[in-house]
Amino acid sequence: MRIVVIGATGHIGTFLIPRLVRAGHEVVTISRGTRSAYVDAPEWQSVEQITADREAEDRDGTFPDRVAALRPDVVVDLISFTLESSTALVERLRGTVGHLVFCGSIWRAGESRILPMTESNATPPFGEYGVQKDRIARMLAEETAHGGLVTTSLHPGHISGPGWAPIGPTGNLDPAVWQTLAAGAPLAVPGLGTETMHHVHADDVAQSFERAIEHRDAAAGQDFFITAADAFTVRGYAETAAAWFGQEARLEHVSWDTFRSGLDPEHAETSWAHLVRSQFFSMAKATALIGYAPAHSVADTALEAVRSLIERGELVVERPLVV
Numbered sequence: 353m354r355i356v357v358i359g360a361t362g363h364i365g366t367f368l369i370p371r372l373v374r375a376g377h378e379v380v381t382i383s384r385g386t387r388s389a390y391v392d393a394p395e396w397q398s399v400e401q402i403t404a405d406r407e408a409e410d411r412d413g414t415f416p417d418r419v420a421a422l423r424p425d426v427v428v429d430l431i432s433f434t435l436e437s438s439t440a441l442v443e444r445l446r447g448t449v450g451h452l453v454f455c456g457s458i459w460r461a462g463e464s465r466i467l468p469m470t471e472s473n474a475t476p477p478f479g480e481y482g483v484q485k486d487r488i489a490r491m492l493a494e495e496t497a498h499g500g501l502v503t504t505s506l507h508p509g510h511i512s513g514p515g516w517a518p519i520g521p522t523g524n525l526d527p528a529v530w531q532t533l534a535a536g537a538p539l540a541v542p543g544l545g546t547e548t549m550h551h552v553h554a555d556d557v558a559q560s561f562e563r564a565i566e567h568r569d570a571a572a573g574q575d576f577f578i579t580a581a582d583a584f585t586v587r588g589y590a591e592t593a594a595a596w597f598g599q600e601a602r603l604e605h606v607s608w609d610t611f612r613s614g615l616d617p618e619h620a621e622t623s624w625a626h627l628v629r630s631q632f633f634s635m636a637k638a639t640a641l642i643g644y645a646p647a648h649s650v651a652d653t654a655l656e657a658v659r660s661l662i663e664r665g666e667l668v669v670e671r672p673l674v675v
Contacts, residue, residue: 353450354378355565356424358406359431360399361389363511364455367558368428370395375562380422382406390515390554410437416444426565430455435487442492446501451568452492453561456507458550458577458631460486467548468634471575479625489575496573504564504571506557509579509633510626512653513554514660517667521589522611523549523626524619527667530658533590534669536599542611545587545603547627552579553648553656563642576638580650583632592651596658598674 360369360381366389372379373395385403389396402422409415419427419441427449432438438454445452459482461474469475477486485507492503512518520529522541532539560578564571584592587603594601612620638644648656655675661667 353425353565354380354423355426355428356380356382356419356422357428357430358382358419359429360401362430363390363513363516363554364430364508364557364561366390366515367513367555368561369393369399371558371562372565373398380424382419390513406431406437410440413440416441420444420448424449426451426453428453428455428561428565432488433481434484435491438488439491442495442501442503446495450502451565452501452503453564453571454488454492454503454505455561456485456489456505456575457482458507458509458579458633459629460489460507461577461629461631463628464548464630464632467632469577469631470634471577471637493573493575502568502572504573505575506560506564507575507577508557508560509550509552509577511554511557512551512657514656515664516657517661518551518654518657519549519626521584521586521593523547523586523623524615525622526615526619530593530667531669533594533599533601534597534671536594536597536602538602538604539590540606540611540614541586541590541603542606542608542623542627544605545590546585547630548583548585548632549589549626550579550583550631550633551650551653552646553653556580556646556648559647560638560642560644563644567642570641574637574641576642576644577633577635578638578644579633579635580646580648580653581635582650584650584654586627589654593654593658596655596673596675597669597671599671
């Protein structure tokens with residue numbers, strides 16, 4: 353099949369594009385051209401790469417025509433963040449494309465109430481990012497249900513892997529967390545540290561997109577949460593990460609006000625956004641309908657990302673990894 357991937361050089365595309373090429377598909381990518389994939393792979397030499405600024409072309413209404421002109425059998429949309437953008441693309445592709453696969457987010461769900469969370473019991477989203485992803489997913493499901501374009505929406509957890517920083521044990525991207533754990537120094541943790549975070553390796557997310565394309569009929573009109581099979585609590589994540597450096601985690605349980613006061617406001621807000629949701633998802637639906645089987649645990653996923661940061665010189669710690 354001829355597959356057009358929008359936003360192909362990010363976390364997911366880094367692993368998805370080589371997968372699609374190895375599977376024998378003709379692949380065309382659309383990206384802004386401001387960066388290359390996080391991991392080199394020879395399969396990229398077989399890909400037609402197009403440079404385009406989606407945001408700008410959405411404003412002038414030309415982006416859907418650009419995609420349609422490429423004559424795809426399947427479109428994988430990894431970078432749609434508004435209902436308006438996705439709706440315009442669907443309306444242009446309706447009747448001309450066999451399958452549209454959209455990348456959403458687990459933040460289309462809100463605060464946890466029942467664990468594991470599923471596609472049927474997830475609470476309503478909050479925050480503009482999650483609300484928009486939810487609106488897009490609902491629009492796509494209705495589109496397919498009413499006989500229009502065949503669509504599927506996949507909603508990954510906190511994507512991690514080589515080349516970029518993972519969401520850390522206190523729910524943010526502050527590199528000081530890793531340095532503190534590596535040094536065996538006290539780490540401030542808000543509350544009891546029992547909130548959950550649900551990561552996923554970028555290659556497992558790529559696997560889910562490949563499976564959805566392969567199992568089009570089963571995936572038609574469906575939405576799936578895509579994560580690792582297990583999830584971290586704040587406490588468990590910190591203890592696991594400290595052990596990577598041969599240390600024991602020294603956790604200081606503090607109030608949220610105290611925790612916030614010790615952080616840059618951006619890191620504090622990121623922590624709150626992750627931990628207040630305290631999410632853990634079931635993979636049962638994705639496994640049953642499209643055969644999704646995550647190959648990476650949350651611990652392996654985070655460790656691979658941290659190791660990559662250290663090897664690239666993007667994270668400097670006092671002690672080396674012992675695993």
